Amino acid sequence: MTMTGKHLLTLQGMARTDLDALLDRAQQFADGADARGRLAGIAVCTLFFEPSTRTRLSFQRAAQRLGADVLNFDAATSSTTKGETDVDTLRNIEAMGVRGFVIRHREDGAIARLSEVVQPGTVLINAGDGRSQHPTQGLLDMLTIRQTKGGDFSKLRIAIVGDIRHSRVARSDLCALRALGANDIRVCAPASLLPDAETLRGCAVVDDLADALSGADVVMTLRLQRERMQEGLVSSLEDYHRDYGISAARMALAKPDAIVMHPGPMNRGVEISDDVADGAQSLILRQVANGVAVRMAVLEAALAG
Incomplete structure (x- = not known):
């Protein structure tokens, strides 16, 4: 694909040809x-203003494998603790000759706003902003599905379970799934954790987890953000696991060759049980491995021209 010099802020509106090109290159890597x-x-x-393990390290590993010089910014030990703005932070690092920025931020739309102030030739890649988008996670999830289920997404029954309302991963996954032709997407969550209608466009909202999992090819479960309990959106962790936790018994409702995915970090015993997370159907660690390949493809497409 032709992406040189372009920011990757979202998967919303990305053409299938561009998605496939990135996935093809990631598979080569x-x-x-x-x-x-x-x-x-x-x-x-x-440039991470929010904690991360998998995304930060896999981007660093990807950049290293491509031969880039990698700088690691830690907000906790930076001048942001002294009051420096995000814009000033970026501009100062940019002045050191940095061309590519991989940015995570807690605020929705923060990376898009930063993209408006950078110099020509500087590229920003969204590594997760608020609850908006996490495009490379969406890409690595699609690569993982494609490796195991083939490229015809129209044949797949996909169940997405958990805190969809606050999940940037779910938003990016849904953008990618629609672009790739998936037409049987079931979402299952407490009503308090469901997003707006536009986010759920093309999806079937299924109240009962057993119905959502029935005959599924792909089960994607999402982290329950524990702060939602304090906000009163979930009554208790125990109740959530009882009603929405993915267990081996529940996975038996899906197809025998169904795969289980989770973007991490996992709350074991809450949204997923140990026997599923570590079981034969789990592709969670493959998702992590694919993250390096996908991020190599994205960095190359944006910066190697």
């Missing part, structure tokens, strides 16, 4: 394609 020197001499900064 997953299969061991030579990446040495693709970003030689280019500096990439992981």
Whole structure:
């Protein structure tokens, strides 16, 4: 795909041809394609204003494998603690010759706003902003599905279970699934954790978890954000696990070859049980591995021109 010099802020509106091109290239990297020197001499900064394990480290690993110079920004030990604004932080690092920024932020739309102030030739990649989007997580989820279920998403029955209302992962996944032709997407969550109608466009809202899982090819469960309990959106962790937790007994309702996915971090015993998280149907660690390949493809497409 032609993405050189372009920001990756969202999967909303991305054409299927562009999605497929990124996934094809990511698969090549997953299969061991030579990446040495693709970003030689280019500096990439992981600019994270919010904690992260998988996304930050996999972007760093991806940039290293492509030969980039990698700078790691930690908000907790930076001048932001002294009152420096996000814009000033970015501009100062940009002035050091950094061309690529991988940014995570707690506020919706914050990365899009930063994209308006950067110099020509500087590229921003959204590594998760608020509850809005997490485009590379969406891509790695699609790669994981495609590796195991093939490229015809129209044949798949997909169940998404959990806190969809506050999940940037779910929003990116839904954008990608619609673009790739999925037409049987079931979402299941407490009413308090369901998003707006536009987010759920093309989905069937299923109240009962057993109905949502019945005959599913793909089960995607999402982290229950524990702060939602304090907001009164969930009565208790025990009640949530009873009604929406993915267990081996419940997975038996899905197809025998169904796969289980989770973006991490997991709350074991809440949204997913140990026997499922560590079971034969779980592709959670493959998602993590695919994250490196997908982020290599995105960095290359944006910066290697």
